[in-house]
Amino acid sequence: MYRDELAAHIDHTVLGPxxxxxxxxxxxxxxxxxxxxxxxxxxxxxxxxQYAPDVTLATVIGFPHGQNAPAAKREEAVVADEDGADELDVVINVGRLKSLETGTVQEELAGVVAATPLPVKVIIETALLSDDEKHAACEAAEAAGADMVKTSTGFADSGAMVADVELMSEYLPVKASGGVGSYEDAMAMLDAGAERIGASSGVEILEGAPE
Incomplete structure (x- = not known):
């Protein structure tokens, strides 16, 4: 993929503490x-x-652990919308999911989706989930009306994996995030079905792409 085309697929990221x-x-x-x-x-x-009005701005909700109260996540979404965000990346409540409270997880996500008109990407934190739990998380995100699912926050032990992108893309468009540091990494994720790449190495990824 040529550099100009690839750039639109990258969310250049800075989210450290x-x-x-x-x-x-x-x-x-x-x-x-x-x-x-x-x-x-x-x-x-x-x-x-205000500083970069032409840049599409994503921001995070319930980041990085997803354990915020549902009302707090909804309010975060509203404030982000009012402040000028274009997209929201919301962290799923992994503990609720692992406790088989999928209805609660879906309801919480649906509340965030309903809180604003902004596109919502649901971060499922694949490194912490079994394959069955990944399916359950994606099903909840899809049923809640989310626009995309995202692999990782970048704060777990590992990030995006090709197998996870393939699994997740059965449900919704995928943002592969966490550990994607080169053009080759990015292309592996896109070839697996990802539509967006989240990376702090966006410039390096593009520098490796053909012009």
Whole structure:
């Protein structure tokens, strides 16, 4: 895939616990220069929307563990929308899912979906789930009306895996995130069925792509 085409598939990301506004501006500048999207912390969305109005802004909800109260997740979504976010990446409640409370998980996700008109990607944190649980998570996301499912927060022991992307793409479009650091990594995920790549190495990925 050529560089210009690949750029639109990348969410250039900065979400570390020490992320500053300076870090965020760097990612926004790189995203704007290379025509990528950006995924940034919620606290910087309002500033980012003014600073880089032409960059598609994703932000995270219930990040990174997903254990926020459902009402708090809904409010996070509303605030992100008001601040100027274009997309929401919401972390599933893994504990609820593992306790077989799939109805509760679906209801919570549906509440976030209903809270704003923004597209919602559901982060299922594949490294923590069995294959059966991955299927259950994707089913809940699909039933809740989510737009995409996303592999990882980047804070678990591992990130995106080709087999997981293949499984998840049976349900919804997939964002492969976590450990995707090169053009070859990105293409492996896209070939497996991913439609979006989440990576802090967006520039490096594009530099490896043919022009």
């Amino acid at each position: 020490e992320t500053t506004w300076t870090d965020t501006k760097r990612v926004l500048d790189e995203a704007a220069e290379h025509e990528m999207n950006a995924c940034i912390p919620p606290c910087y969305v309002a500033e980012a929307a």
